[in-house]
Amino acid sequence: MTPNPPAENPGSRWSDLSRPPLNAAALRRGLTGADSMWTSLEVLERTGSTNTDLAARAREGSAREGAVLVAEEQTAGRGRLERGWSAPARSGVFVSVLVVPPVPQERWGWVPLIAGVATASALARAAGVDTKLKWPNDILVDVEGEERKTGGILAERTDVAPGAASAEVGSGSGSGSGGAGIVLGIGLNVSLRASELPVPAAGSLLLAGATGTDRDPLLRAVLRSFEDWYGRWVAADGDPLASGVLEAYAAGCATLGREVRAELPGGEELTGEAVAVDSDGRLVIGTDAGVQRPVAAGDIVHLRGHGGARS
Structure with a gap:
């Protein structure tokens, strides 16, 4: 079905009826709580970069481990190698989370790869699309027989104010108590049309034939999947073999054998x-x-x- 065209008032919250806003209250109810690693969830209407914002909050102590920051629109989003990441408002998932891994810091480099496994597997289930990983953590989909990048992941180490990490994390393997954490950003093109793609090599879930482009269930699926894989990795003290992360990553990586x-x-x-x-x-x-x-x-x-x- 062809998406509804934009309405005449581009500044309206409902200017594009095929792109409704996220339901922040429902997301908080579904994702945060005593049994979840996610401690808070906030949806911003517009910001420069959720990674930049969340890192600043971690440093000043206003965000604690497990914080989730989502934006309906980013004006200064960043990808790997300082590349820009832009998309129309409410056309994608732009989310950053704060984690303080209780494992040896030399294993922290696995966090963005875990996010890649979690995101690709979540989208395969929730959107019904064939997803692949391009090393290290680009999310690829097939659009008219071509591999297109529809998502990217950026992990940045940040200082964390005292008390921002949980007591459990702070007592682990000597890593979480050192005043450092990771802000992990995930950007996904969900409903971008061909005319809206930033570069020809880009794609979107819509163009890949997704069964649905409702961002609420997609975001929930990604965060729950990350919680699952991250939990396995933490339980194995960051060992990618014992946790199954390395095997899962290799199985989904389109770069291998190429x-x-x-x-x-x-x-x-x-x-x-x-x-x-x-x-x-x-x-x-x-x-x-x-x-x-x-x-x-x-x-x-x-x-x-x-x-x-x-x-």
């Missing part, structure tokens, strides 16, 4: 086959010289054969 080009910090490029994700979450690339090299950071380009199209 010819890729890694554009590394400093301008270096590395081309080869993506053969594995190691226990540190690094992408292992096998080169033509027979060397397997782990990559911890960089931009990965999927190649359709050498010199193929970028994805």
Whole structure:
């Protein structure tokens, strides 16, 4: 069914009837509570960046672990490698959460990959679309036979004011009590039409044939899925093997087995086959010289054969 066209008054809260606002009260009732890791949930009408806002709140002590901050519209959203992330108001899910993992800090790099597994699996169930992961944590969907990015995840370490972490977390493995935490941002294109895509390689759940684009159940599904996977990982003291996170990530990663080009910090490029994700979450690339090299950071380009199209 073709989405309703925008109404004449673009400033109205109901200017696009196919994009109703989130129901903040219902989301709070469904997600926060004594049995949930989510301690608060706030929906902002408009902001620059939910990650920036939540990190500031964590530093000043007005947000505690488990806080969820959602925006109907972001004007200065950021993705990996300082790329911008923009979308029309109420066309996507723009959410940040604050976590203080009670595991050794050298394992904290798994948090955005956990979010990737959680988000991809949640969307597959709640939206009925085939989702894949592009290393490290881009969410891909199929749009007319092409892989398109419909979501991204950005994890940023932040200082956390005393008392913002729970007592249970603060007593874990010597990591949660050090005054540091992670603000994890998830951005998803939900109802963007083809004419609204920021770049040709982008996609949306709508364009991928989603069974529904109601953002309330999608947001609930993503946050509940993250709580489940994060809980498994914490219970295993951050071990990606024992928690099943590494196996799940590898199973859903479209990068593995592909010819890729890694554009590394400093301008270096590395081309080869993506053969594995190691226990540190690094992408292992096998080169033509027979060397397997782990990559911890960089931009990965999927190649359709050498010199193929970028994805």
